[in-house]
Amino acid sequence: MTIYLDNAATSFPKPPHSLERVFEALKKGVGTPGRGRHFTSKKANDAVQDIRKRIANFFGLFDDFRSVFTYSATDALNLAIKGFLRDGDHVIISGMEHNSVLRPLKGLERQGKITLDIAPCDEKGYLKMDEFLRCFKDNTRLVIISHASNVTGAVQPIEQIAAEVHKRDAFLLVDAAQTAGVLPIHMAEQNIDMLVYAGHKGLFGLQGTGGLLIGESVVGIKPWREGGTGFDSKSELQPLNWPEAFEAGTHNVPGILSLNEGLNFIEEAGIEKIAEREMEHLRYLWKKLKSNEYIKLYGPAPDEERVAVLSFTIEGWDTEDIGNILDQNYGISVRTGLHCAPLAHKTIGTYPNGTIRVSPGYFTTQEELKAFLKAIDNITSIKVGWY
Numbered sequence: 001m002t003i004y005l006d007n008a009a010t011s012f013p014k015p016p017h018s019l020e021r022v023f024e025a026l027k028k029g030v031g032t033p034g035r036g037r038h039f040t041s042k043k044a045n046d047a048v049q050d051i052r053k054r055i056a057n058f059f060g061l062f063d064d065f066r067s068v069f070t071y072s073a074t075d076a077l078n079l080a081i082k083g084f085l086r087d088g089d090h091v092i093i094s095g096m097e098h099n100s101v102l103r104p105l106k107g108l109e110r111q112g113k114i115t116l117d118i119a120p121c122d123e124k125g126y127l128k129m130d131e132f133l134r135c136f137k138d139n140t141r142l143v144i145i146s147h148a149s150n151v152t153g154a155v156q157p158i159e160q161i162a163a164e165v166h167k168r169d170a171f172l173l174v175d176a177a178q179t180a181g182v183l184p185i186h187m188a189e190q191n192i193d194m195l196v197y198a199g200h201k202g203l204f205g206l207q208g209t210g211g212l213l214i215g216e217s218v219v220g221i222k223p224w225r226e227g228g229t230g231f232d233s234k235s236e237l238q239p240l241n242w243p244e245a246f247e248a249g250t251h252n253v254p255g256i257l258s259l260n261e262g263l264n265f266i267e268e269a270g271i272e273k274i275a276e277r278e279m280e281h282l283r284y285l286w287k288k289l290k291s292n293e294y295i296k297l298y299g300p301a302p303d304e305e306r307v308a309v310l311s312f313t314i315e316g317w318d319t320e321d322i323g324n325i326l327d328q329n330y331g332i333s334v335r336t337g338l339h340c341a342p343l344a345h346k347t348i349g350t351y352p353n354g355t356i357r358v359s360p361g362y363f364t365t366q367e368e369l370k371a372f373l374k375a376i377d378n379i380t381s382i383k384v385g386w387y
Contacts, residue, residue, distance in 0.1 A: 007361035018261035060186030066214040073198035074100040076212035083221040089141040125154030148178040151344040152299030153309035162191035204262030209255035278308035281360035311355035
């Protein structure tokens, strides 16, 4: 039996009965949204639009046509970055950003289209505000910040950052891959211009789901994927209507249906209860691992602003070896290495080997955590390479 402790990558298991409800809907027949006037197509279209409105409301976005479904958070970030930026723009990101942010921007920078500054963060992963403010230029148009780090769990002060960004007539794009469904997010109240979420993490949806929410402050944004939309098919150019302009291709209807079930569960359980349960797990792990003299923990302490993502290293051990031992010998799934976030590991001093990352979820049990800690104790009792 596998003990799954990699919820920062993909949440598992999903809420009880949610997948069964998706399968049941598919068995009854779900067509392609916007493609045809027959019953199954209309049924699919209605479902997608209803869930679109629900997602917009969940994140505090007034206009549902500004809620765009994508195939992942990475897909949404590419749309926001490549659709919003113009030649000559300056962009600021933090030193904790994921490659889903860094790579599209570095590609644009290499092409000479934009300039880029990376604002430093401290060893816990929090943005150094004074140095961040010094990064602004006259042509700064976009700031991109991960709401919470996928390496240290550090939660950034979004409201404070948004206030500083808007003082300088720039826009704020928030990557909520690690916080959507775990922390309350309200775009209007927090002054977020664009928000990206992953469907398969804290929202308990299927893989292949995500979205971009575009606030009222954002007017000009271009589609970066073009093709069939089921709308204005006679035109040779991508339609201008939102959200159709950004959703070329067949929607991931099963995935979108799963988001609806995820939202059902979050509303029933309560987002605060979900966060508190995950943080209970984090506090327990932190306390036990901290007592082991061979382990070094990274990131904020449990009483600081963070989510339940915990990175650590073991003296004398390669992180990948630890992951393999946990998987093969104990049936425990964790994430090791750089977590697609080399900037973050350079910030906290764990580059290039990375860390062991354990991320419990709402459905993680105390027994599973005890089994994980017992395995770590067994491993650290072996003094590798010591004399």
